[in-house]
Amino acid sequence: MQPDPLLQPVELDAGIVCLRAWRATDLDDAWAAFQDEQMRRWGGLPLATREDALAWLVRRLEPAADRLSWAVVDAATGALAGSVGFSFVDPGEGQAMVGYWTAPAARGRGLAALAVDTACRRLFATTSVDRVELFHAIADPASGRVAEKAGFTWEGRLRRSHRYDGVKLDQFLCARLADDPPPLPAGPGLSSRS
Numbered sequence: 001m002q003p004d005p006l007l008q009p010v011e012l013d014a015g016i017v018c019l020r021a022w023r024a025t026d027l028d029d030a031w032a033a034f035q036d037e038q039m040r041r042w043g044g045l046p047l048a049t050r051e052d053a054l055a056w057l058v059r060r061l062e063p064a065a066d067r068l069s070w071a072v073v074d075a076a077t078g079a080l081a082g083s084v085g086f087s088f089v090d091p092g093e094g095q096a097m098v099g100y101w102t103a104p105a106a107r108g109r110g111l112a113a114l115a116v117d118t119a120c121r122r123l124f125a126t127t128s129v130d131r132v133e134l135f136h137a138i139a140d141p142a143s144g145r146v147a148e149k150a151g152f153t154w155e156g157r158l159r160r161s162h163r164y165d166g167v168k169l170d171q172f173l174c175a176r177l178a179d180d181p182p183p184l185p186a187g188p189g190l191s192s193r194s
Contacts, residue, residue, distance in 0.1 A: 008021075008063060008068070009021040009022075009068060009069060009070045010122075012070070012118050012119070012122055013075070014075075014114050014115065014117075014118040015075065015114070016074070016075050016076070016109075016111065016114070017072050017073065017074060017075055017081055017111050017114055017115055017118075018072075018073050018075050019070035019071070019072055019073075019084065019115060019118055019119060020070060020071055020073060021061075021070065021071070022057060022060040022061055022069060022070070022071045023061075023071070024057070024061065026057060026071055026080055027050075027053060027054060027057055029079070029080035029103070030053055030056070030057060030080065030083075031050055031053040032103075033080065033082075033101070033103040033104065034053055036103075036104045038104070038142075039101060039104075040165065060085070065089075066087070066088060066089045066090070067085065067086060067087045067088075067089060068085055068086045068089060068119075068123070069083065069084075069085030069086075070083070070084050070085060070115070070119060071083060072084055072100075072102075072106075072111065072112075072115040074106065074111075079103075079105070079106075080103055081102065081103055081105075081106035081111050081115075082100060082101050082102040082103050082106055082111060082112060082115060083099075083100060083101050084098065084099070084100040084112075084115040084116055084118075084119045085098070085099055085100070085119075086098055086099075086119070086123060086132070087099060089123075089127070089129065090129075091127050091128040091129055092128075094128055094129055094130045094131055095129060095130075095131040095132070095133065096123060096129050096131075096132050096133070097132070097133045097134070097135070098116055098119065098120065098132050098133070098134050099134075100112050100115060100116050100146065107142075110149065112146045112150075113145075113146045113149035113150045113183075114150075116134075116146060116147075116150035117149075117150045117151060117182070117183055120132050120150065120151070120176055121182070124178040129178070130177060130178040130179070131175055131176075131177055131178070132152075132175065132176050133173060133174070133175045134147050134150075134152050134173075134174045134175065134176070135158070135161070135162065135171045135172070135173055135174075136171060136172055136174070137162070137164050137169045137170070137171055138157070138169065138170045138171065138172055139164075139169055140164075144172065147172075147174045149183060150176070150183055151176050151180055151181070151182060151183030152174035152175060152176045153174060153175060153176070153180070154172060154173075154174050155173045155174060155175055156172070156173045157170055157171070157172060157173070158170060158171045158172075158173055
């Protein structure tokens with residue numbers, strides 16, 4: 001299946017963060033973020049070696065028909081602040097799943113919620129996707145706060161549905177619809193650049 005040109009990561013300016021395509025030069029910063037205990041616990045990224053991290057990054061560099069991923073960078077410094085992306089993008093069914101992580105130094109500033117909101121607005125505006133699902137471990141309240149701040153509505157509890165750090169845990173299912181009210185003001189700098 002050919003990649004959809006609309007599923008290519010154009011640069012998105014969200015004020016204090018910028019969403020941009022991943023670059024090969026992001027490897028060192030991504031690998032450093034993956035060393036964080038919280039990333040290992042909740043990120044679902046079994047990246048034990050630098051080679052694992054390289055394979056993870058290469059996957060994000062390759063165009064795909066059913067996924068889209070951005071590096072989230074601090075607009076002031078250009079430092080890698082995290083990641084946001086969609087998997088299982090199915091325009092025919094009108095749905096996708098969002099995932100995200102925040103580098104340790106960027107936490108507590110609302111960047112993840114802003115990045116998720118920005119990415120959802122872009123996906124809704126450029127594709128026929130009208131529902132984005134978000135899953136997070138019940139034991140990870142920080143991800144729950146991101147979901148809420150990014151405009152997602154709680155829909156249910158999935159019992160022992162995902163393995164985190166080797167243990168199957170319950171997750172919450174949240175979703176955001178294209179016609180839900182936006183959670184965050186777009187701000188003066190929200191725009192996209194090809």
